[in-house]
Amino acid sequence: MPDRLTAIPASEHTLLTALAQSDAAAFTEIYDRYWQLLLETAYQRLGDQDQAMDVVQDVFVKLWDQRETLDIQHLRAYLQTAVRYRVYNLIALQKVNDTYFKYLSLLDQSSGAADYFVLYTELEQQFKQILEQMPEKRREVFDLRHVEGLSTKEIAAQLNITQKTVQNQLIKALDSIREILTALLILLINGPH
Structure with missing residues (x-):
């Protein structure tokens, strides 16, 4: 055949x-x-x-x-x-990630208000805890993508893994922070205007 x-x-x-x-x-x-x-x-x-x-x-x-x-x-x-x-799934995950960091940045800028300072500190601690609980390789991939700004191809080459593995690790990392993003958005919506 x-x-x-x-x-x-x-x-x-x-x-x-x-x-x-x-x-x-x-x-x-x-x-x-x-x-x-x-x-x-x-x-x-x-x-x-x-x-x-x-x-x-x-x-x-x-x-x-x-x-x-x-x-x-x-x-x-x-x-x-x-x-x-x-x-569409990739775009949705990217929007979740972008929204999280955008709001975290906004909180940082407006942290002069006592409520926001407490909120920001709590969320930052939770976020750091989530990162610390991630498997080492996942945290490394996440940092290279979102702190260093490397592409999935560059990360794969640097860590000697496949781009598919990089993508999977990023998806799992983003899933881990969804809960904190949801809490952040709820608090922002209900916070002072």
Whole structure:
């Protein structure tokens, strides 16, 4: 079957059937056929080549990992939808992170008010505690991204890990700070205006 796939362009149905049977040649054909389209789809929404490549790679990893259980009718549409979904999740996580640091910065600037000073101090302590409780590698990845400002590609190269691992660690780190972000936003909304 691999020879037939490389010799004659296969239909989506043929590729999906072969993929479900763990045919690596079918996966390679799908990858080669759709990589550029998916990269352009992700890049249009993110505007960042490294992040777009991470998203596309994640989609293909998931396709391979779930190859035996996926029920895909239209491969191209499925892959593009998967990319859009990953992009929206990435944007949402980034907004959570940006919002947290924006409000933390605002609190720092307005910390002259006694209530805000107490609030800021408490939140800062909680944030430091969350960072201290993170596994060492996760905290290192988080610091390199959000303190040093490195891209996921630069972090992966510096720590000798994959960009996928960097992304996973960043997502887990952001999940850890969601609770404190929620508390901060509630207190800011209910605080003095």
